[in-house]
Amino acid sequence: MKLHSFRNYSHDLETVVHDTWITTKVKSALTRAEPALGMNIHVKTHAGTVSLSGRVNTHRQCEQVVALARSVPGVVEIDARDLLTHVFTPGSHPVPPNAEETTERRPSSEDQDDH
Template identity: 70%
Template sequence: MKLQSFKHYSDQLETVAHDAWITARVKSALALGEPTLGLQIHVKTFAGTVALSGRVNTHKQCEQAVALARTVPGVVEIDARELLTHVFTPGSVPTPPNAEENMESRAQSSEKPDDK
């Protein structure tokens, strides 16, 4: 029974070590490909699947990050759903991260006053 437990533990340890190695290689590939990508993108690996997250300036940088991650040996799949660009959707109102006014006061201030 202990031998099976040790084998299971060693398999998990091997997977964790391999994932850490892949994460380091992907971060290196991003930093060498374009230095700003290495700083803007967070990388996590689980069982060979690399998850990229963070914010980049353009869609081209997003595509470049995915392409660079694909070049790393051992990468099985890439999940870039959390990799966002600074592009805003039409009709949305971008707010600064520490905005003092809330959305209610903004909605009230945008209404037209009644002419009496």
């Protein structure tokens, strides 16, 4: 009975170590490709499935993040449903998601005179 428990514990520990290794490799790949990706993307791995979350600026960056994660050996599947892309309206001024609010008002295109 004890031998079975030890094997089960050993297998679980091996899976956790392998998942941690995959997470580290994915984060490293993101940071090497573009330091901002490594900072803004959260990576979790469970049984070889890599879950990506956070924000990127473009759909191309989203595809890049998924491709980089997929290129890491040991990755079985990618879950990128929590990986979001900033959406900006034309004419608006992009603001980072965690920017402090300010009372400063920037003139919009409607405020300018047609001279």
